[in-house]
Amino acid sequence: xxxxRGSQILEFILVMxxxxxxxxxxxxxxxxxxxxxxxxxxxxxxxxxxxVQPNQGLAEYHGKERGMEELKQCIALQxxxxxxxxxxxxxxxxxxEARAKIQFRLLWSDEPxxxxxxxxxxxxxxx
Numbered sequence: 001x002x003x004x005r006g007s008q009i010l011e012f013i014l015v016m017x018x019x020x021x022x023x024x025x026x027x028x029x030x031x032x033x034x035x036x037x038x039x040x041x042x043x044x045x046x047x048x049x050x051x052v053q054p055n056q057g058l059a060e061y062h063g064k065e066r067g068m069e070e071l072k073q074c075i076a077l078q079x080x081x082x083x084x085x086x087x088x089x090x091x092x093x094x095x096x097e098a099r100a101k102i103q104f105r106l107l108w109s110d111e112p113x114x115x116x117x118x119x120x121x122x123x124x125x126x127x
Contacts (some may be wrong), residue, residue: 026110032115035074039100039117042070046082047098047121054125056090067100078112079103087123094123 046067050059051074067082074080099118106113 008048024108026104042100043119
């Protein structure tokens with residue numbers, strides 16, 4: 001009992017699982033936070049480009065295109081959608097919502113995860 005031979009191996013065996021759990025948590029949290037920021041940015045950019053379009057059709061088309069460009073930067077992305085809510089009429093001063101939804105797998109634990117972000121905007125250039 002008084003000898004210290006093998007104590008380093010024992011310490012390694014006891015500490016290694018804790019380090020693995022910590023690394024797993026850090027990788028997964030980073031993936032979630034990064035993808036959440038990308039989804040929010042995609043919703044904002046989709047809404048921003050849609051707000052200056054003269055009609056609803058152009059707003060939806062350009063908003064989705066711009067938002068999807070932003071979502072291509074997500075980590076471990078499996079599925080992504082961008083949508084623009086439809087106000088009754090597309091006219092200046094009305095409000096709409098741009099939404100981004102992404103599905104991805106966490107890097108370390110390989111669990112499926114889904115994020116939804118939205119941004120409310122006012123139409124600036126409607127007819």
